[in-house]
Each structure stands twice: as C-alpha cells, then as structure tokens.
Amino acid sequence: MPTIIMTKWPVRLDGSVKAKAMTFLQKLSADDTTPGLHVEPISNAADARVRTGRVDQFWRAVMFRLEGQGESHYVIHGVWPHDDAIAVAGRVRLKVNPINGLPQIEETTPAPAPVIPPPVTPAPVEPRLVQLGRTREELVERLGIPEEVADQAMAAPDDDAVLELAQHHDGWLGLLLVDLATHDSIEDIAARMQLQAPQQSGDDDVDLLQSLRQPAARAQFAFIEGQDELRRVIEADDFPAWRVFLHPEQRQYVERAYSGPFRLSGGAGTGKTVVLIHRARALATSQESARIVLTTFTTNLAESLRDNLALLDPHVTQSTAVGQPGVYVAGVDALASAIIRSAGASVADAVRAVLGDTRSAPTARTSTTRWREIVESAGSSLPPEIANEAFLSTEYALVILPNRVTNEAEYRRVRRPGRGVALDRAKRDAVWALIAAYRAQSRLDGTLDFAEAAAVAAAHLSATGSQADHVLVDEGQDLSPTHWQMLRAMVAEGGDDLFIAEDSHQRIYGSRTVLSRYGIRIVGRSRRLTLNYRTTAQNLRYAMAVLEGGNYVDLEEEPEATGYRSARSGPSPTVRNADSLISELDVIAEHARTWLEQGTKPETIAVLVQDKFQRERVVTALNERGVRARAVDREPPGRDRVLVMTMHRAKGMEFSKVVLADVGFQSPGEKARLSMLDDIERQDAELRARSLVYVAATRARDELAVVKRQ
Known part of the structure; x- marks a missing residue:
C-alpha cells in the first residue's frame, strides 16, 4: 500500500472538493493502480517524479511519486483545476536542499516575488537583517535559504517586512525567515531547527525520503498513518493545523525523555498546549498500560484538552477514572474531587491530617462567599488590610493548608515566605480566630473549599501511594500550593513524572507559587518557547x-x-x-x-x-x-x-x-x-x-x- 505524505496545500478547498479529494487520497493510499485515479506522469516536466491524479472531471491532484523502503510514497502538493494542475505539475520540482538537507518544492518558473509593503515609519539607513549583522552568505551557505529569497530578506527594511516575506513561504523556510529577524545567532537558529548536511546514498528517492523525515521537514511534510488520520487531515477546517505539523523545537519536547520534572514556559500562542497534547499521545501510544493524567486549571480548558486529544488521535484511550490505563483529562479541582471520591471512607483520615477534624460531605464545596461572611460577622480588631476576604483566603491557601496547620499554636510557629504583611503574635492569634470561624462554619455544613479538597487529596495520595505514571499540567501558573502538593503525590518521583507548561505572564488566578517549596525541583530541566503562531506581530506588540x-x-x-x-x-x-x-x-x-x-x-x-x-x-x-x-x-x-x-x-x-x-x-x-x-x-x-x-x-x-x- 502506498504511503501518503501531506504538505500544506497552497490552495484551500471548499467542502465539496475536500470530500472528493478525501475519496481520491483514500483510494490512492489503498492501491495506486485503482481504475479511475489516472495517476499519470507529465511530459517534459521539470521533475520526472511528478504525477497528476483525477479528483473529478474538473479537479486534479499534483504529487510526487518516490520509491523507497519497499513501497511507493506520494508527496501530495495540492489540488487545482485541471489546466492549472497541468501547468503546476510541469514546473515544480522536489529536491533535497544541498546545504541543510531538507526537502523543498521549487518552481522552475517561479511566481513573481512577493511585494513587501513599505515600512510605516521612515526607512532605516540599513535593511533590518543588515542591522542585525546578517550576511547573504550566511543565509545561503549556512542555512540553505534559496538565493532569490535571501536577496529579498536582506533587502527587507524592517521586522514587519521580513515577516511579510516569511508568510509567503511554508514550512522550514518560513520559520528560518522569522528567526532571522531576532537577535539569535545563526548557530542558535540552525541548532533550534536541527539542520544538518544532506545524506547521499546514491539513490535520489531514498535521499528524499530521508530528508522528509528530518525534524524541520516535519513542520511542512507529514507521513500519514492510516485512513483515519488521512480523513482527519483532509476534513480539518484549517489544513495546516497543529494536529499534523510541529516546529522541530516543539517536537523535541514531545519526544524527549526527562530524568525528573520538566517545565516548558512560553508566551501566549507559542504552542505549549500543543506540545502537551502531542506528548500525551506519544506517551499513551508507546506505553499501552501507562496511567497518564492531563490536567489544567479550569473546566473549560480541560474540555478543550479532551476534545483536541480526540481530534489528534481518536484511538488514544481516554480513561474515565483516576488510576486506569490511558489518558485521564480533567480540571485540577475535578481531579481532586475524583481522588476524594475514590478514597471512600479512608478520606476521613486525610481530612483529619489537613484540618484536624472531619467533614461529613467532603465531595461538596464550600460557598465562595464564606470568607466574606466571616469577615462581615466577626467584628475583628485587625486593620482593614488584614481583615479582608483577599488577605485571609490567600493566607489560608499559601500558608495554612500547605503546612497542614490545625491549631493556633502551630500557626504561631509557621513560616510565611512571600507574604507582605508581617504578623506579630497578637495579629496571628486574631487571624487564627477568623480562620477557626471559617473552619467551624464549614464543619457545620460538612464541606471543603477547593484548596482544602486538593490538600485532602494530596494527603490521601501521600498515605496510599501514587495513582499515575505521568502527569502533564497546562496553565501551571494558575495552580495553588495544594494543587501542586496533590500533583506531586499523584506520581512517584522519577523519569518523565511531571511535565509542566506555564506562562507567568498569563497568571490571572491565585498568587505567586514557587514549585521547589512543594517538592517539585526543576533545576536544569526548564526550557522556553518564544515563537507565537497565533496572533500577528502587531497585536503581540x-x-x-x-x-x-x-x-x-x-x-x-x-x-x-x-x-x-x-x-x-x-x-x-x-x-x-x-x-x-x-x-x-x-x-x-x-x-x-x-x-x-x-x-x-x-x-x-x-x-x-x-x-x-x-x-x-x-x-x-x-x-x-x-x-x-x-x-x-x-x-x-x-x-x-x-x-x-x-x-x-x-x-x-x-x-x-x-x-x-x-x-x-x-x-x-x-x-x-x-x-x-x-x-x-x-x-x-x-x-x-x-x-x-x-x-x-x-x-x-x-x-x-x-x-x-x-
């Protein structure tokens, strides 16, 4: 059976044509000799490997046929109306870049160069890449950028013009152009893209197939495994979506093994969540019995993770209970509730360890107005900057619960790192009186608040053992200390235990948290993504x-x-x-x-x-x-x-x-x-x-x- 290799098509298709293209590619991947496909070479084509195929009477697919590894491979370039397809097929060529070893599709009679808009501000004395110390020789001879593109890049007056040029080039070439507009060295750019000299076996088709499997090539070319994946690719609203193509830097975080907790930071739109979903899939497919937890702060984000994992690969088992093989996806508070439910009667011991007393309804949650009610009814002599809902709830979440403080004497002794207001003994006693009132009221209705529930879940796991082999965390900047204690107890310390994605610039819930205080040590295992795929440079600024x-x-x-x-x-x-x-x-x-x-x-x-x-x-x-x-x-x-x-x-x-x-x-x-x-x-x-x-x-x-x- 032929292997299909998809590219980011130059032409978007409407629904009816997309369905016909799907049917054509399904038949092609099953048997390229099927009558009606009309897989045919083009006379006098620039590349002898090029083929066209009949999608219907009007539309034709343009592709390259490669022979290697015991089977045929079809690199699908796109679908055009009949006459356009014949013209495109005659002038395109698939080759290995002689400098960086990556595949590239070039046209022997290229389309006109993109028009670079004039800068909004007066043009600088020198073009942008010249200002950054770049040279044409570096672009061509070190990175493998085609000469005509290198000339356009070196003439671009500003960052926006470089980006405008990058948008006209898919895959590795566009990514290189984006990187060139930064202060990163040529060596750093080449390393991030994992560029290497081409391998030459003496068989052009084999060399091309090898180049198509390079990390940077997979940002543009995707080997499709099976009919289901082919259908998902074709039917996607946005064909070049993250579901298929990854930047080589993202891919290394998906595939690499780590000796302990790993933290991946990055701004909004840099693909942290994409990496997490792909990593969850990679772990699940390589370890069929693995128990994987994928969690985030809110219910809505958890539902998005669940849906996107199913879109990426519907064959990945999404487990319905904590501790089962597969990927268990839940919001972090829902995860705490699931652990408490699974604990049964033994949860009472965990509640006592955290609170010093019991709760009759540990799966029910305390009213979010409880702190306000306590402050308004207590009549405390504390100053307003202490006797308020924000201070008390934060003190409770950052100091009391993580340290399992259960009485006034313990609170007098506990350390309060990072807290702004100093509390002498009298103030600590007054604060504890309000905390005791809060707990007493919650004891009456038998409930736990969200931070308490996470602390109880952590205590239960610490006593009974971990329930996961891998834990992946999205939006880590919003999690509280007791969340982290629960997640640390959720998985035993070891290789690939915790993988954390976070961006402190996006912390919109809760207070600052330091992972090392809760048993999560990431020294030397932290990296950052910097390329935003979502929004424009202007909006990002x-x-x-x-x-x-x-x-x-x-x-x-x-x-x-x-x-x-x-x-x-x-x-x-x-x-x-x-x-x-x-x-x-x-x-x-x-x-x-x-x-x-x-x-x-x-x-x-x-x-x-x-x-x-x-x-x-x-x-x-x-x-x-x-x-x-x-x-x-x-x-x-x-x-x-x-x-x-x-x-x-x-x-x-x-x-x-x-x-x-x-x-x-x-x-x-x-x-x-x-x-x-x-x-x-x-x-x-x-x-x-x-x-x-x-x-x-x-x-x-x-x-x-x-x-x-x-």
Missing part, C-alpha cells in the same frame, strides 16, 4: 506593552523573560477612547458590524469584557444595534452570532477578530476593594489585571480593536 513595568517571576522564582516574536504580520490594533458607556457600546457595535460587512464569520468575532454583568449588557446592546450576538459562559461557543464573553472565559481560545472592552476602567467597587489590600496584595492584583488584558489581547489572530472607557 500591543499585548507585550501591557506587561511593561510589571515585576513578573516564574514558578522557579526567577524573573520571567519576554522576547517573544510572531510568525505572522497584519494590521496594527485599533485603539478608541469612549467617554461614556453608551459611547463604548456604539464603538463595539461599529467594529463588529464592519467586520461582518467585510465577510467575517460572526462566530470568529469575539467581544471580551471584564465581568458577567458587562457581558450581558454588551449582548443586549449589540442585538439592539442590529448585530446578532450571544453570551458565552460554560457552554461551547455556537455559530452564526458574534460571541461575547469575559476575558477569563476566553483563556485558551482564539478568534479571527477581537474587541477588548473596558480596558483601563475600574468601577468604584473595584477601587474600594483594591484600597483595602496591603501593598504586596495590591501589587499582585495589579499584575493579574495586566495579565488579564494580555491574555485577552492575544486571543486575536488577525485584528484587534481596543475600547478604553474613561
């Missing part, structure tokens, strides 16, 4: 500007780096000021209506707001102004309407066009809440507010509009 001046640290208590770059270019964000709520709603509706009139699908437009109250107000206003819109909460987004959701809800999602509303606006209630916090808590709250806007801005793939209300 706006998002990064939001973070400027903030003191961000990562999970190892080191300053969080930036230096992110985008693989895409587009229009600059639009920033509008609104002097009233009505004006703001008018501007939002204007943006949405303009995009709809331009042909943008409504479900690819999102309006992101600060809270649920504003969400409902915006939905009502848009519908009143003739823009069909719907609110999105926990349910999946629908179709045919503009989507309106909170910035928190948009985490992990992406849209073609995004309007950010309420940017920079603080309600009187929010100002009052911040004024009650101590300096450390207030600074942390301000960092989370910046991070929330950063997260929201990086949801936009193509266009971003920002509305600031005075």
Whole structure:
C-alpha cells in the first residue's frame, strides 16, 4: 500500500472538493493502480517524479511519486483545476536542499516575488537583517535559504517586512525567515531547527525520503498513518493545523525523555498546549498500560484538552477514572474531587491530617462567599488590610493548608515566605480566630473549599501511594500550593513524572507559587518557547506593552523573560477612547458590524469584557444595534452570532477578530476593594489585571480593536 505524505496545500478547498479529494487520497493510499485515479506522469516536466491524479472531471491532484523502503510514497502538493494542475505539475520540482538537507518544492518558473509593503515609519539607513549583522552568505551557505529569497530578506527594511516575506513561504523556510529577524545567532537558529548536511546514498528517492523525515521537514511534510488520520487531515477546517505539523523545537519536547520534572514556559500562542497534547499521545501510544493524567486549571480548558486529544488521535484511550490505563483529562479541582471520591471512607483520615477534624460531605464545596461572611460577622480588631476576604483566603491557601496547620499554636510557629504583611503574635492569634470561624462554619455544613479538597487529596495520595505514571499540567501558573502538593503525590518521583507548561505572564488566578517549596525541583530541566503562531506581530506588540513595568517571576522564582516574536504580520490594533458607556457600546457595535460587512464569520468575532454583568449588557446592546450576538459562559461557543464573553472565559481560545472592552476602567467597587489590600496584595492584583488584558489581547489572530472607557 502506498504511503501518503501531506504538505500544506497552497490552495484551500471548499467542502465539496475536500470530500472528493478525501475519496481520491483514500483510494490512492489503498492501491495506486485503482481504475479511475489516472495517476499519470507529465511530459517534459521539470521533475520526472511528478504525477497528476483525477479528483473529478474538473479537479486534479499534483504529487510526487518516490520509491523507497519497499513501497511507493506520494508527496501530495495540492489540488487545482485541471489546466492549472497541468501547468503546476510541469514546473515544480522536489529536491533535497544541498546545504541543510531538507526537502523543498521549487518552481522552475517561479511566481513573481512577493511585494513587501513599505515600512510605516521612515526607512532605516540599513535593511533590518543588515542591522542585525546578517550576511547573504550566511543565509545561503549556512542555512540553505534559496538565493532569490535571501536577496529579498536582506533587502527587507524592517521586522514587519521580513515577516511579510516569511508568510509567503511554508514550512522550514518560513520559520528560518522569522528567526532571522531576532537577535539569535545563526548557530542558535540552525541548532533550534536541527539542520544538518544532506545524506547521499546514491539513490535520489531514498535521499528524499530521508530528508522528509528530518525534524524541520516535519513542520511542512507529514507521513500519514492510516485512513483515519488521512480523513482527519483532509476534513480539518484549517489544513495546516497543529494536529499534523510541529516546529522541530516543539517536537523535541514531545519526544524527549526527562530524568525528573520538566517545565516548558512560553508566551501566549507559542504552542505549549500543543506540545502537551502531542506528548500525551506519544506517551499513551508507546506505553499501552501507562496511567497518564492531563490536567489544567479550569473546566473549560480541560474540555478543550479532551476534545483536541480526540481530534489528534481518536484511538488514544481516554480513561474515565483516576488510576486506569490511558489518558485521564480533567480540571485540577475535578481531579481532586475524583481522588476524594475514590478514597471512600479512608478520606476521613486525610481530612483529619489537613484540618484536624472531619467533614461529613467532603465531595461538596464550600460557598465562595464564606470568607466574606466571616469577615462581615466577626467584628475583628485587625486593620482593614488584614481583615479582608483577599488577605485571609490567600493566607489560608499559601500558608495554612500547605503546612497542614490545625491549631493556633502551630500557626504561631509557621513560616510565611512571600507574604507582605508581617504578623506579630497578637495579629496571628486574631487571624487564627477568623480562620477557626471559617473552619467551624464549614464543619457545620460538612464541606471543603477547593484548596482544602486538593490538600485532602494530596494527603490521601501521600498515605496510599501514587495513582499515575505521568502527569502533564497546562496553565501551571494558575495552580495553588495544594494543587501542586496533590500533583506531586499523584506520581512517584522519577523519569518523565511531571511535565509542566506555564506562562507567568498569563497568571490571572491565585498568587505567586514557587514549585521547589512543594517538592517539585526543576533545576536544569526548564526550557522556553518564544515563537507565537497565533496572533500577528502587531497585536503581540500591543499585548507585550501591557506587561511593561510589571515585576513578573516564574514558578522557579526567577524573573520571567519576554522576547517573544510572531510568525505572522497584519494590521496594527485599533485603539478608541469612549467617554461614556453608551459611547463604548456604539464603538463595539461599529467594529463588529464592519467586520461582518467585510465577510467575517460572526462566530470568529469575539467581544471580551471584564465581568458577567458587562457581558450581558454588551449582548443586549449589540442585538439592539442590529448585530446578532450571544453570551458565552460554560457552554461551547455556537455559530452564526458574534460571541461575547469575559476575558477569563476566553483563556485558551482564539478568534479571527477581537474587541477588548473596558480596558483601563475600574468601577468604584473595584477601587474600594483594591484600597483595602496591603501593598504586596495590591501589587499582585495589579499584575493579574495586566495579565488579564494580555491574555485577552492575544486571543486575536488577525485584528484587534481596543475600547478604553474613561
């Protein structure tokens, strides 16, 4: 049976043609001699390997046939109308790049060079790559960039022009062009792409097949394993999706073995979640009996992980219970609940270890208003910066629960690293009185709060043993100390035990956490992704500007780096000021209506707001102004309407066009809440507010509009 090797097709297909292409490729992969396929060479073609095949009477596939490893291989270049396909087939050639050993499809009569737009600002004295110290010789002789492309790159006046050129070249060539616009050395770029000199066996087809399997080649060419995978590739809405192609740097994190916990950091859109999903699949397929946990902070993100793993490979077993072979996907709080349920009656021992007493309904959760109720009813003499919901809940989550403090005497002695307010003995006793009241009230209704549940699950696992062989964590920056204690106890220490993806710039829940305090040591096992695949360079610049001046640290208590770059270019964000709520709603509706009139699908437009109250107000206003819109909460987004959701809800999602509303606006209630916090808590709250806007801005793939209300 022939092997199909897919590429990122130059021409997108509509639904009917896509279905016919699927049928053609299925028949081709089963038997390339099937009548009706008409797999035929082209007379006087630039490459004798080129073939065309009949998709239907009008459409033809263009491909290259290679013989090697005992079977035929077809590299599918694309599908065109009949006459166009014949013309393309006559001029394309598949070869091994003589410098970097990678496959490339070139045209003997290439299309006109892409038009590089003039820079928005006055042109610099020297082109951008010249400013960076690049030379044409390095591009051609070290990286293997074709001469005509190298000339265009060396003439590009600025970063945006280099990106514009990169967008005209798929696969490894486009990735190299993006990297060239950074300060990275040529050696670092070559190493990241894992470039190497070509191997020559004397058989051109064998050499091509070897080059097609190189890590950098697999960012453009994919060997399809079986009919099911072929169907998923063809039917995907976005053919060059992450489900098939990976950057060589991403692939190494998917496949590499680690001697202990590993941390992969990176900005929004750099592919951390992609790596996690592929790694879960790789572990599951290589170790059939392995118990793998894939978890993240919120339920919505967990559902997205579950769906995307099924899209990547529906044959991967997704287990339905903790401790079973397969991949168990759940939000971290749902994971804690599952562990508590599985513990049965023995959970009482874990509750006592954490709280010093029992709970009659450990699977039920305490009301989120409980701390507020305690503060309002206790009448404490503590100053406002201590006697408030934010301080007490954070003290409880960061100090009391991780240290399993069960009484006043223990609280007097416990260390409080990273806490801003110093507490003498009298203040500690007063704080403990409020904590004791909180616990007493929760004991009456028998419940645990979310942080308590994770601590109880951790205590149970510590006493009874691990329930997983591998744990993969997404959005690690948002997890609490007791979450980390639970995950550490979930898997025994050893090779490939914990794989953590995080970005401290995206911490929008909870407080700073240092992994080493909870038994997770990552010294020497930490790497960072820097290439953003989602949003344009212009939108990314706006998002990064939001973070400027903030003191961000990562999970190892080191300053969080930036230096992110985008693989895409587009229009600059639009920033509008609104002097009233009505004006703001008018501007939002204007943006949405303009995009709809331009042909943008409504479900690819999102309006992101600060809270649920504003969400409902915006939905009502848009519908009143003739823009069909719907609110999105926990349910999946629908179709045919503009989507309106909170910035928190948009985490992990992406849209073609995004309007950010309420940017920079603080309600009187929010100002009052911040004024009650101590300096450390207030600074942390301000960092989370910046991070929330950063997260929201990086949801936009193509266009971003920002509305600031005075």
